[in-house]
Amino acid sequence: MAVVISSAESRRRFLRFLAASPLLAHSRGPLFGQNPSVALTAAKDAINVMDFEEPAHKALPPAHWGYMASGVDDDLTLKANLAAFKHIQLRPRRLVDVSQADLSTELFGTTWETPIFLCPVGGQKMFHPEGELAVARAARAKKSLQVLSTVTTYSVEDVGKALGRPPWYQLYIPTTWDATEKLVRRVEDAGCQTMVWTVDLLASRNSETYERFRRTDTRNCVGCHTTDRGGRHDGDLPMFTGIPQSYNPPNATWEWVNRLKKLTKMKLLLKGIDSREDARLAREHGVDGIIVSNHGGRSTETLRATVDCLPGVVDAVGAQIPVLVDGGFRRGTDVFKALALGARAVGVGRPYIYGLSAFGQEGVERVLEILRAELTLTMRQCGTPHIKDITPASVMLA
Ligand SMILES: Cc1cc2nc3c(=O)[nH]c(=O)nc-3n(C[C@H](O)[C@H](O)[C@H](O)COP(=O)(O)O)c2cc1C
16 A cells, blocks of 8 residues: 655655755765864864964963964965965876875984974963973974074073974074174074074064954053063063163164174074075075065065065075075965975974964974874875975976
């Protein structure tokens, strides 16, 4: 006997079928253009490095979050850094043995396991009580290069101990030569062999996004800081013990590079070089390496993305000195693209600070782990199992 199904029953059955269907299971996912967001409760659960952004936002007071997130003016340089990767596409090669990938990268006689390094970021106690020490421990665990900021909240000596080797040291040059000599001698005595002079912040800046967040912060800053705008007085920052806390002189010129070169045997890199003209001058002044950088969009507004500046700089200095780059790197594919365009190594800033803010050392470790895994995967998918296999032919500019 035929079973007659009422239209109400058939609708119920159809709905039950839909509920059990894998189609509906994914309906909050990419099918509808939106990934499900799950609150991150442990660093190990992060799927990509941007998963740390929201927990970092939640963990930090508004002024500290705003300081990190800020670019300058309308944040256009910051956004350009991120957007630029979208107009570079990969050109994979097939049928290459990619069973093993070797990411090892040599810089000034030291071989690192990956070309990914941790950029100098100042004031890290603002993001986690263990600040630069937690980052150093993570870098040690993940055998990664750490560049320590002059405005570090732990001393270069203590960070060296936590890292198990002296870090690369990022210099904000003091305004007097006497203080510069003292600072450089201290850094040499700490065993540092590489110094990175940041030259893109000599003319001050307009950090509007930071200012807006700061005004929403109702806490009393003098509880922790020594000025009511969250600043610090002389001697508060460990690298300024015994010297005035005054740096980034706007009258610095290429002559200062000559003086620095004479002052120290450390390798000297310039950070913040974005034009082929300056790259050539850097080489002529005996600089040992360049970091193409715009301070993560924190110094000058409406610049080109660093990854777009990279080929010109590489072209200007040839293979004579290594060119590194930072700014907006969030994926292994981003790193791959910069390597293809001639970068020797690639720095990340905010991603590891997100990790630090949310989960301390573990967060930084997970960020390094994810980026390494993504780069490894990209290299294998593109038929470039060694770093040297990644060439301009590995990418296409749209
Ligand atoms: C909160 C914050 C503080 C920074 N402090 C320094 C610093 O002290 N010295 C320096 O050379 N660069 C500093 N930078 C710039 C980074 O070294 C790097 O150039 C930038 O963060 C890379 O861009 P990304 O954040 O998009 O990865 C800072 C960046 C951030 C976000």
